[in-house]
Amino acid sequence: MISADVQSLASDLSVAVVRLTRHLRGRRSDSPISLTQLSALSTLRREGSMTPGLLAARERVQPPSMTRVIASLSELGLVERTPHPTDGRQIIVTPTPAGRSLVDDENSAREAWMTDQLGILGDHQIQVLRDAVDIINSIVNETE
Amino acid sequence: MISADVQSLASDLSVAVVRLTRHLRGRRSDSPISLTQLSALSTLRREGSMTPGLLAARERVQPPSMTRVIASLSELGLVERTPHPTDGRQIIVTPTPAGRSLVDDENSAREAWMTDQLGILGDHQIQVLRDAVDIINSIVNETE
DNA sequence: TATTGTTATACTCTATAACTATA
DNA sequence: TATAGTTATAGAGTATAACAATA
Numbered sequence: 192m193i194s195a196d197v198q199s200l201a202s203d204l205s206v207a208v209v210r211l212t213r214h215l216r217g218r219r220s221d222s223p224i225s226l227t228q229l230s231a232l233s234t235l236r237r238e239g240s241m242t243p244g245l246l247a248a249r250e251r252v253q254p255p256s257m258t259r260v261i262a263s264l265s266e267l268g269l270v271e272r273t274p275h276p277t278d279g280r281q282i283i284v285t286p287t288p289a290g291r292s293l294v295d296d297e298n299s300a301r302e303a304w305m306t307d308q309l310g311i312l313g314d315h316q317i318q319v320l321r322d323a324v325d326i327i328n329s330i331v332n333e334t335e
Numbered sequence: 336m337i338s339a340d341v342q343s344l345a346s347d348l349s350v351a352v353v354r355l356t357r358h359l360r361g362r363r364s365d366s367p368i369s370l371t372q373l374s375a376l377s378t379l380r381r382e383g384s385m386t387p388g389l390l391a392a393r394e395r396v397q398p399p400s401m402t403r404v405i406a407s408l409s410e411l412g413l414v415e416r417t418p419h420p421t422d423g424r425q426i427i428v429t430p431t432p433a434g435r436s437l438v439d440d441e442n443s444a445r446e447a448w449m450t451d452q453l454g455i456l457g458d459h460q461i462q463v464l465r466d467a468v469d470i471i472n473s474i475v476n477e478t479e
Numbered sequence: 480t481a482t483t484g485t486t487a488t489a490c491t492c493t494a495t496a497a498c499t500a501t502a
Numbered sequence: 503t504a505t506a507g508t509t510a511t512a513g514a515g516t517a518t519a520a521c522a523a524t525a
Contacts, residue, residue: 212353213396213516227492229349251358255493255510256493256494258508259491279506360514371516387484396517401484402485423524424483425482
């Protein structure tokens with residue numbers, strides 16, 4: 192039963208996270224920034240200042256998409272754009288104190304052990320994902 | 336460490352699923368239907384024919400959004416719209432054989448134990464979600 | 480009058496293609 | 503020429519508001 196059909200898990204997980212994302216985006220009207228903005232700002236908070244191109248790669252979006260996100264965060268005073276010291280083509284995006292504290296409000300300090308050590312998925316991790324799909328579904332279904 | 340800060344887990348999970356969704360939507364260019372369409376079609380496959388209003392509720396979208404999804408699935412020949420037998424206001428959306436087999440191709444038969452028995456989250460389930468965030472992140476980061 | 484579904488309209492997120500400036 | 507970032511444009515997904523048909 193464990194490592195039987197990984198393909199169906201992928202499909203179930205896809206559907207589950209799509210619904211959860213829908214849910215999360217909808218329920219953030221009380222927050223000052225969108226999930227897209229928070230995700231980018233969190234990466235800057237965690238990994239430090241970087242260029243738009245690198246941030247786009249980290250967030251798995253194309254550069255023009257990140258240009259927009261950065262512009263919106265800049266308008267909100269959450270990041271600053273400064274020239275690159277040696278390369279005139281590049282710029283450096285840095286979170287402002289307001290941006291950092293906003294991430295700290297939304298995220299917590301528990302960040303360390305979540306960002307590294309990857310590896311090939313084993314049976315145990317697959318089982319964890321299976322359970323997680325159920326849990327995600329239960330969360331979505333319960334929050335009527 | 337277990338039930339310490341559920342809030343930070345929620346934030347981490349949000350960011351993780353947003354990135355995974357981005358990833359999944361982008362990588363489905365080989366599939367004939369989008370994740371949004373697959374999710375609705377899967378629900379019809381699992382729960383049977385239903386009205387657009389009920390399907391919208393199941394999928395956690397508003398009725399006008401579901402109208403669009405159903406129209407697109409209908410154009411592809413994956414669902415059919417038939418009049419409600421007694422209530423002239425309602426219609427019944429039914430997956431066609433092509434729609435059912437498409438879901439079967441994408442999903443597998445392992446569906447039973449994933450749809451029911453919900454409950455309040457316990458320490459173990461929270462830990463599962465924490466691990467799942469790492470696994471999701473590792474998947475996203477590895478599929479360079 | 481209340482309900483179901485649809486149409487009209489708009490906003491967010493994301494992409495590709497084309498452009499500008501610098502290396 | 504190649505690279506970094508931006509602008510222009512388009513499409514998918516979703517929402518709210520207004521409408522039509524039926525109960």
